[in-house]
Amino acid sequence: xxxxxxxxxxxxxxxxxxxxxxxxxxxxxxxxxxxxxxxxxxxxxxxxxxxxxxxxxxxxxxxxxxxxxxxxxxxxxxxxxxxxxxxxxxxxxxxxxxxxxxxxxxxxxxxxxxxxxxxxxxxxxxxxxxxxxxxxxxxxxxxxxxxxxxxxxxxxxxxxxxxxxxxxxxxxxxxxxxxxxxxxxxxxxxxxxxxxxxxxxxxxxxxxxxxxxxxxxxxxxxxxxxxxxxxxxxxxxxxxxxxxxxxxxxxxxxxxxxxxxxxxx
Amino acid sequence: xxxxxxxxxxxxxxxxxxxxxxxxxxxxxxxxxxxxxxxxxxxxxxxxxxxxxxxxxxxxxxxxxx
Numbered sequence: 001x002x003x004x005x006x007x008x009x010x011x012x013x014x015x016x017x018x019x020x021x022x023x024x025x026x027x028x029x030x031x032x033x034x035x036x037x038x039x040x041x042x043x044x045x046x047x048x049x050x051x052x053x054x055x056x057x058x059x060x061x062x063x064x065x066x067x068x069x070x071x072x073x074x075x076x077x078x079x080x081x082x083x084x085x086x087x088x089x090x091x092x093x094x095x096x097x098x099x100x101x102x103x104x105x106x107x108x109x110x111x112x113x114x115x116x117x118x119x120x121x122x123x124x125x126x127x128x129x130x131x132x133x134x135x136x137x138x139x140x141x142x143x144x145x146x147x148x149x150x151x152x153x154x155x156x157x158x159x160x161x162x163x164x165x166x167x168x169x170x171x172x173x174x175x176x177x178x179x180x181x182x183x184x185x186x187x188x189x190x191x192x193x194x195x196x197x198x199x200x201x202x203x204x205x206x207x208x209x210x211x212x213x214x215x216x217x218x219x220x221x222x223x224x225x226x227x228x229x230x231x232x233x234x235x236x237x238x239x240x241x242x243x244x245x246x247x248x249x250x251x252x253x254x255x256x257x258x259x260x261x262x263x264x265x
Numbered sequence: 266x267x268x269x270x271x272x273x274x275x276x277x278x279x280x281x282x283x284x285x286x287x288x289x290x291x292x293x294x295x296x297x298x299x300x301x302x303x304x305x306x307x308x309x310x311x312x313x314x315x316x317x318x319x320x321x322x323x324x325x326x327x328x329x330x331x
Contacts, residue, residue: 019329019330019331020329020330020331021329021330021331022329022331023329029329042330042331043327043328043329043330044327044328044329044330044331045298045325045326045327045328045330046325046326046328047271047323047324047325047326048271048292048295048297048324048325048326049271052295052326053326053328054296054297054325054326054327054328055295055296055326055327057327057328057329058296058326058327061327070330071330071331073330073331079303080303083300083303083304083305084325086298086305087298087299087300087305087325088298090298090305090307090308091296091297091298091325091326091327092327158331208331209331212331
């Protein structure tokens, strides 16, 4: 069954968003996108030489006819991120921007102050901002106050494969922002991480390294697609509450020998 | 005059617009975006902007990203 849904102003058909970096080859990138059937594909901008390497990459992505989400990856300052977003809008012809303002080299943790400043500027310029953020509740509120309808907290540092480092904080965000679109962005390593994010009610997950660096990226892309669907279906189905004691799943009523007196034959 | 193009020094004789720079350097018909001195330069301004001495030009294109 198709799960059409809307993120921002875009209608898409998958809750898995896939990055395009670090694949062993263009053919493997293509096979991975085919296996994942992602709702959004993330892309970036880099300096171009006259040889036009970027054009060949873009030809592959265009062929899928899947909406793209340009990013401001590796931007460390507000002005740099805003200029990059403007260049991305012209090239990719979309107002969507995955806003990254990095504050720390070691963890690639977002600079939350720069993120807020850049968000404010980009929203004024008409962008639909997808902020790459930590799982901080107050930061989320500030971003919402600025006009963000989509929040993208990290599960763990980019490329770490650690999964959902702070499930408590991530659940808090879901509970406190029931009407906002929440996407786990970064840090996932295994399909079970994606499924766990969906089971707690996140709207989508965005990942790249877990697929691109897998032994078989295309197979892993398919595994993530299945996990995202399983997690979403589980969330919608209503997961049972945990309890401390056992409850027999087989009915006890009319069980043979039930309550038979010891020694009564 | 001297400008920088993607951080490489470039000597220019006379005056040159962004459009002409793109053509001379092999970017004609390529999908690129431009910033000058850190500011976004919209396509419609390529003809009208004449590069100045010490201008820093960035030319970018689509690339893989996560």
